[in-house]
Every structure is written in C-alpha cells, then in structure tokens.
Amino acid sequence: MARTKRKPTIPNFLEMKRQGKRFTMVTAYDYAFATQVDKTDIEMILVGDSAAMVMLGYENTLPIDMDTLILLGKAVVKGAPNTFIVGDMPFLSYEVSAEKAVENAGRMMKEAGVDCVKLEGGVEVADTVAAIVKAGIPVMGHIGLTPQSSSQLGGFRVQGKDLTAAEKLLEDALALEEAGSFCIVLEAIPNPVAQVITEKLTVPSLGIGAGPHCDAQVLVMHDLLGLFDRFVPKFVKQYAQLGKDVVAAFSKFDEEVKAGTFPDDEHSYHVSEAVEREILEHLRKL
Ligand code: KIV
Numbered sequence: 001m002a003r004t005k006r007k008p009t010i011p012n013f014l015e016m017k018r019q020g021k022r023f024t025m026v027t028a029y030d031y032a033f034a035t036q037v038d039k040t041d042i043e044m045i046l047v048g049d050s051a052a053m054v055m056l057g058y059e060n061t062l063p064i065d066m067d068t069l070i071l072l073g074k075a076v077v078k079g080a081p082n083t084f085i086v087g088d089m090p091f092l093s094y095e096v097s098a099e100k101a102v103e104n105a106g107r108m109m110k111e112a113g114v115d116c117v118k119l120e121g122g123v124e125v126a127d128t129v130a131a132i133v134k135a136g137i138p139v140m141g142h143i144g145l146t147p148q149s150s151s152q153l154g155g156f157r158v159q160g161k162d163l164t165a166a167e168k169l170l171e172d173a174l175a176l177e178e179a180g181s182f183c184i185v186l187e188a189i190p191n192p193v194a195q196v197i198t199e200k201l202t203v204p205s206l207g208i209g210a211g212p213h214c215d216a217q218v219l220v221m222h223d224l225l226g227l228f229d230r231f232v233p234k235f236v237k238q239y240a241q242l243g244k245d246v247v248a249a250f251s252k253f254d255e256e257v258k259a260g261t262f263p264d265d266e267h268s269y270h271v272s273e274a275v276e277r278e279i280l281e282h283l284r285k286l
Contacts (some may be wrong), residue, residue: 007084008043017201017202017203017215023043024041024217025086025206026042026044026045026218026219027045027051027221027222029051030055030075031076032079037080038083044083044216046118047073052064061090062091066108070107073113074112085115086116086117087108089119094128098132101132109137116139117137118139120146121172123175133179140182143185144169144186145158156233158188158209169186169193170196170197173186174200183204184203185207187207188208188209194211209233224237225240226244
C-alpha cells in the first residue's frame with residue numbers, strides 16, 4: 001500500500017505535546033533534499049540561516065539575508081508539500097523594530113510560502129514575537145546557543161550552565177510562550193535545564209544539543225548526513241557519511257573520463273550503421 005503523508009498543522013504539534021508524542025525536524029535548503037525529506041515521516045523542515053555556513057561557506061550565520069533565505073525557502077516548499085516548513089529570519093531582519101520584523105516575517109510567509117517563521121532570542125524579543133503573531137504569522141522561538149549572537153556569547157558554546165543562566169533560560173522560554181510562540185528551539189543547553197523548561201512549557205520544546213527530554217529534536221542536514229566536515233559539534237550524530245560517497249563518485253567519474261571509458265555505448269545515442277556511415281561521410285566533406 002502506498003504511504004500517505006499529510007502536512008501536519010500547528011494544532012497537531014500542540015496535540016503531540018499533550019499526548020507525549022515526539023516529532024522531528026531537519027534542515028534543508030534546496031529542492032533535491034526537500035523531496036527526500038518529504039518521503040520520510042519527518043514532520044518539519046527548517047530552512048535555517050545555517051545555510052550561510054553549510055551551503056555558502058561563511059564562518060557564521062550572520063551574512064545571509066532575507067532574499068537568499070526566501071529563494072531557498074521557495075525551493076524547499078516546492079520539494080516538500082507534505083512537510084511543515086519553517087522559514088528562519090536572518091540576522092537584523094527582526095531586531096531593528098517590530099514593524100520591520102512584521103514586514104520581513106510577512107515576506108517570508110508570502111514569498112517563500114513557508115508555514116511559520118523562526119527567530120532567535122528570549123525576553124528581549126518577546127514584544128516582537130507578539131507583534132508578528134498578532135499579524136497572523138506563527139512564530140517558532142529559539143533560545144540557548146543562538147548562533148546569530150555567537151560573538152556576544154563568546155563563540156558556539158553551551159549555555160545555561162549555572163543557576164543564574166539556567167533561570168534566565170526558563171524566563172526566556174516562558175516569555176516566548178506568553179508572547180505566542182507555538183514551539184521553542186532549545187540549543188546547546190544541559191539536559192536538566194531542557195527537562196524543566198520542557199515540563200513547564202505547554203508548547204513543544206525542540207532540542208538540538210539539549211538532551212532527550214525535549215518534545216522534539218532537530219539536526220542540521222549536513223551534520224547528520226556527514227556532508228560538513230569543518231567541525232562536528234558534540235551533539236551531532238552522523239547517520240551517514242555522504243561526503244565520502246560524493247568524493248568517491250566524483251573521483252570515479254574523473255578517472256573514467258580520463259581513461260576514455262565514459263561515456264560507453266550504454267550512455268550514448270545511436271543511429272543505424274547505414275545512417276551513421278552517411279552522416280560521417282556527409283559531415284566530413286563539409
Ligand atoms: O539555522 C539553523 O539550522 C538552526 C538550527 C540550529 C536550529 O537554527
């Protein structure tokens with residue numbers, strides 16, 4: 001029997017939290033990989049600003065802009081019609097003013113066609129989140145290690161390691177829920193901090209480096225497929241080594257081209273021997 005996958009909705013995710021059912025999100029940034037995710041039971045795709053690092057080769061996520069993320073979002077939306085798509089808001093697209101944030105979040109929804117937006121920060125962005133939600137745009141929050149503030153945080157470091165910092169994370173999570181976020185990413189925080197935040201939230205927590213107690217888990221696609229080797233964070237599990245397979249395939253192609261064994265008969269267009277003779281004779285005379 002053919003598998004049927006239906007795009008989940010925000011009420012579905014809230015119900016999953018109530019019923020203690022976990023769900024999964026993975027990043028994707030193009031049509032080809034989005035179509036592969038859509039063939040699985042993974043419920044959500046994040047068109048993350050991590051594209052700046054894993055797709056465009058930057059050192060951090062800051063350089064990517066609205067137009068680029070919208071372009072990538074459009075491709076992912078086309079490739080995964082049965083998956084809930086989250087559009088990441090790039091650095092400085094929502095910090096300047098609530099009006100600008102609503103305008104940019106609206107662009108992400110209208111132009112890319114995503115199902116919600118995601119932005120980083122806690123208490124300090126709660127009013128902005130409330131303004132975007134008031135405009136009818138669903139918002140996913142993101143606290144803990146927030147890569148857009150990595151310079152301020154002193155690098156890509158674990159957050160919430162002492163009582164004061166852990167308490168601040170709980171305040172941030174509750175402020176985002178109060179502001180209307182329907183789901184909150186918890187990145188790189190110790191297990192017990194994520195556990196209590198998850199217990200206190202009525203909306204789902206989505207962990208990345210936040211342990212097993214979160215309601216859902218997310219990984220960056222290039223990390224989980226073994227396609228990004230600049231560094232591998234402790235929380236990443238590589239479920240495949242596609243980088244190695246890709247290098248092997250490129251090398252084999254190169255080898256066969258140089259040896260003259262590709263293209264062979266199987267990968268060439270033919271005509272009958274008589275027509276071939278005729279073509280060769282005629283064209284050579286010209
Ligand atoms: O951009 C991204 O990939 C993210 C994840 C790390 C959650 O924000």
